[in-house]
Amino acid sequence: MTTTNTIPATQNDAWGFFGTMNEHAEAAWPIAMRAVAEATDQSLETVRIFMDSRYGRHFADSVLDQMHHGADFDAAIAAATQQWMGWTIGRSTSKEYGIPRGLPYLTGFVIHTEINDEAQAA
Numbered sequence: 001m002t003t004t005n006t007i008p009a010t011q012n013d014a015w016g017f018f019g020t021m022n023e024h025a026e027a028a029w030p031i032a033m034r035a036v037a038e039a040t041d042q043s044l045e046t047v048r049i050f051m052d053s054r055y056g057r058h059f060a061d062s063v064l065d066q067m068h069h070g071a072d073f074d075a076a077i078a079a080a081t082q083q084w085m086g087w088t089i090g091r092s093t094s095k096e097y098g099i100p101r102g103l104p105y106l107t108g109f110v111i112h113t114e115i116n117d118e119a120q121a122a
Contacts, residue, residue, distance in 0.1 A: 007033050008045055012052035020060035028063065028073050035081045040107040042114070049117045050110040059084065059106075081106065 007030045010018040017032060018025045029051075036059075037047045050056055062083060066076035084106035094101040099108040 006044070008048040010048070010052055012056075015057060016053055017051040017056035017060040020057045021064070024064075024067070024073070028060075028077065031073050032059070032063065032077045035077050036106065036110065039081045039085050040104075040110045042107075042110050046114045047110060050113040053113045055109045055113060 010016065010025075010029065013019060013025070018029060021028050033044055033047055033051065036042075036050065037044050040047070051059070059080060062080035063076045066079045067073075071079060085104045087105035089097075089099045089101050089103045089105060089108045091101060093099060093108075097108075097112055099112050
């Protein structure tokens with residue numbers, strides 16, 4: 001895996017993680033990008049693709065839920081990341097999306113969005 005320390009900018013500021021976070025987006029983006037990259041062992045560019053997708057929007061919903069319960073950005077993002085890494089891909093999700101069963105949910109959808117992005121670019 002090739003990594004870089006530079007956080008890629010969102011390419012979807014109206015939707016995905018960035019759009020869902022609204023006024024919190026600028027502050028939360030770099031924290032979430034690093035947390036997801038570290039948890040999934042994927043590149044920041046791969047994580048950017050996930051964060052800009054509909055799954056990034058759902059991840060942002062998890063972060064906002066944690067913030068609604070009093071967590072700051074760091075704690076909310078850490079809790080959402082832990083939650084998504086704790087869920088595993090089940091039989092029906094594996095069948096529908098082609099993600100290997102048993103893989104952590106966050107890892108599976110980060111990789112899934114990268115594969116879909118590459119397929120659309122081809």
